[in-house]
Amino acid sequence: METFDSLKKVVLGAEVDARKFFGKGNKAAGTRLRLALQEAKAISQQIRLEVSEKKKGK
Numbered sequence: 001m002e003t004f005d006s007l008k009k010v011v012l013g014a015e016v017d018a019r020k021f022f023g024k025g026n027k028a029a030g031t032r033l034r035l036a037l038q039e040a041k042a043i044s045q046q047i048r049l050e051v052s053e054k055k056k057g058k
Contacts, residue, residue, distance in 0.1 A: 003050060007043045010036055 014036035020029035 003043060003047050007040060007047065010040045010043060014040070 014033055017029040017033040017036065020026040021033055
């Protein structure tokens, strides 16, 4: 569950940059947003692996 909480934290943190990029066209915010989304992708993959392991009963 800790991994899921860290995913939520990353997504919530990226919201500010998303608003700056899409609302105001701030290019630096777009770069930060892309980095946050890449981190969210990595965390999501880790969650998928944890779920698969739990389903298999390991």
